[in-house]
Amino acid sequence: MRSMRWNGVFGILLASLAACSAEPAAETPRPALVVHAGGGVEAALSAYAGEIRAREESPLSFRVGGNLVRRNVDAGARVRRGEVLAVLDPGDFALQAQAAQAQLAAAEADLVRARGDRDRYAKLVGDQLISQSTYDAQEAAYKAAEGQARAARAQMDVMRNQEGYSQLRAPRDGVIASRQAEAGQVVAAGQTVFTLAADGGREVAIGLPENRIRDFSVGQPVMVELWNAPGQRLPGAIREIAPAADAQTRTYAARVDLVGDAAQQVELGQSARVYVQENGAKAALKLPLSAIQRSDDGKTAVWVVDPATGKVRLQPVRLGAYGEESVPVLDGVRASDWVVAAGGHLLREGQTVTPVDRNNKPIAMK
Incomplete structure (x- = not known):
C-alpha cells in the first residue's frame, strides 16, 4: 500500500519536472492596423487656408476733415454708385x-x-x-x-x-465690407470710413510659405474648396503674388482668381481651402501622422510588416512638410509596403503581428 503511494508521488514529480523542462508557449500575435503608403496626384497637392475677397476693395474716406454727423449705411449693406454713405457737418x-x-x-x-x-x-x-x-x-x-x-x-x-466733399458717395456698385467710423466722430481728411467691396470679380486671399515661394507662379492653376461645400472644388488660378513677405507672418500674400462661373458660387467672407500643386512637385507617398515613430537614435521611422513572416521591422524614412492628418514620405518606403498605422509605440523589433484593416478585418498580405 505504501509502495503504491510513493509511486503516485513519484509520478507527479516526474510530470512536474517534464512540464518545467518544456519550451514556453508561443506569443499570440498582436493585431496591428496596416496601410499602404498612399500616393498619386492628390498626394502632390498642398492646401492653404484662405478667405473669399472682392478683387477690387476700396477704402472710402472724406477728402476733407470734420465732424461726422450722419452715417447712412452699415457693414454688409449693398450700395449703388453715387449713393450718399455719410455726411460731415457742412x-x-x-x-x-x-x-x-x-x-x-x-x-x-x-x-x-x-x-x-x-x-x-x-x-x-x-x-x-x-x-x-x-x-x-x-x-x-x-x-x-x-x-x-x-x-x-x-x-x-x-x-x-x-x-x-462733406458728402461721402459710393464710387461704384458694391457691398460695404467694413465700417471704421461712427456718427459724432471727428474724422481727418483721408481717414478710412468704409471699405467697399466692388461688384465683379471674386478672389481667394491666401498666404504662401516663404520656404516654398519658388514653387509658385502667376497663372498657375489651382482648385478652391469652400468649407461649407466639402468635396466640391472650383477652378482657379494664381493672379498675383506679393513681391515681399509679410513682416509678422513671414508668408507671401497671394490672390487666387476664380475661373468662369465659379465666382458666382461664392460669397464675401467665406472660408476656403486652396489646393496647389507646386511647380515640379512629384506624386509623393503619404502616410498618416500616427504611423510615424522615433528610433533609438532619434530618427523618424515607421514599422513595416514582412508579408512572408508577419514580423515588423523599424524602417527609417525621410519626410516632407507635415500636414494636418498626413505627411509625405520622400524616401524609405515603397507604395507596396504594408506600414503599421496605429499602435506602433507598443511594438518591438521582430514582433509578429496580425495585420488588420480599419474595420478590424484580417488582411491577406501574401
Missing part, C-alpha cells in the same frame, strides 16, 4: 463758400471799374490829352483786376467743391 464749408462768393463779387466790381477807367484813358490818349505812360499804368491796373477776379472765381469753385 456749416463751416457753407460759410467758406459764402466768403468766397463775396470775394468774387468784390473782385468783379473792381474789374468793372478798372475796365471803365481803361476805356476812358484809351479815349484820352487817343486825343493826346494824357501821356502814353499814364494809359499804360491804367492798362496794367485793369489786367491786375482781371487776374484778381479769375483767382476769386477759382477760389469760389474750390470752396463749393469743399462743401460737396
Whole structure:
C-alpha cells in the first residue's frame, strides 16, 4: 500500500519536472492596423487656408476733415454708385463758400471799374490829352483786376467743391465690407470710413510659405474648396503674388482668381481651402501622422510588416512638410509596403503581428 503511494508521488514529480523542462508557449500575435503608403496626384497637392475677397476693395474716406454727423449705411449693406454713405457737418464749408462768393463779387466790381477807367484813358490818349505812360499804368491796373477776379472765381469753385466733399458717395456698385467710423466722430481728411467691396470679380486671399515661394507662379492653376461645400472644388488660378513677405507672418500674400462661373458660387467672407500643386512637385507617398515613430537614435521611422513572416521591422524614412492628418514620405518606403498605422509605440523589433484593416478585418498580405 505504501509502495503504491510513493509511486503516485513519484509520478507527479516526474510530470512536474517534464512540464518545467518544456519550451514556453508561443506569443499570440498582436493585431496591428496596416496601410499602404498612399500616393498619386492628390498626394502632390498642398492646401492653404484662405478667405473669399472682392478683387477690387476700396477704402472710402472724406477728402476733407470734420465732424461726422450722419452715417447712412452699415457693414454688409449693398450700395449703388453715387449713393450718399455719410455726411460731415457742412456749416463751416457753407460759410467758406459764402466768403468766397463775396470775394468774387468784390473782385468783379473792381474789374468793372478798372475796365471803365481803361476805356476812358484809351479815349484820352487817343486825343493826346494824357501821356502814353499814364494809359499804360491804367492798362496794367485793369489786367491786375482781371487776374484778381479769375483767382476769386477759382477760389469760389474750390470752396463749393469743399462743401460737396462733406458728402461721402459710393464710387461704384458694391457691398460695404467694413465700417471704421461712427456718427459724432471727428474724422481727418483721408481717414478710412468704409471699405467697399466692388461688384465683379471674386478672389481667394491666401498666404504662401516663404520656404516654398519658388514653387509658385502667376497663372498657375489651382482648385478652391469652400468649407461649407466639402468635396466640391472650383477652378482657379494664381493672379498675383506679393513681391515681399509679410513682416509678422513671414508668408507671401497671394490672390487666387476664380475661373468662369465659379465666382458666382461664392460669397464675401467665406472660408476656403486652396489646393496647389507646386511647380515640379512629384506624386509623393503619404502616410498618416500616427504611423510615424522615433528610433533609438532619434530618427523618424515607421514599422513595416514582412508579408512572408508577419514580423515588423523599424524602417527609417525621410519626410516632407507635415500636414494636418498626413505627411509625405520622400524616401524609405515603397507604395507596396504594408506600414503599421496605429499602435506602433507598443511594438518591438521582430514582433509578429496580425495585420488588420480599419474595420478590424484580417488582411491577406501574401
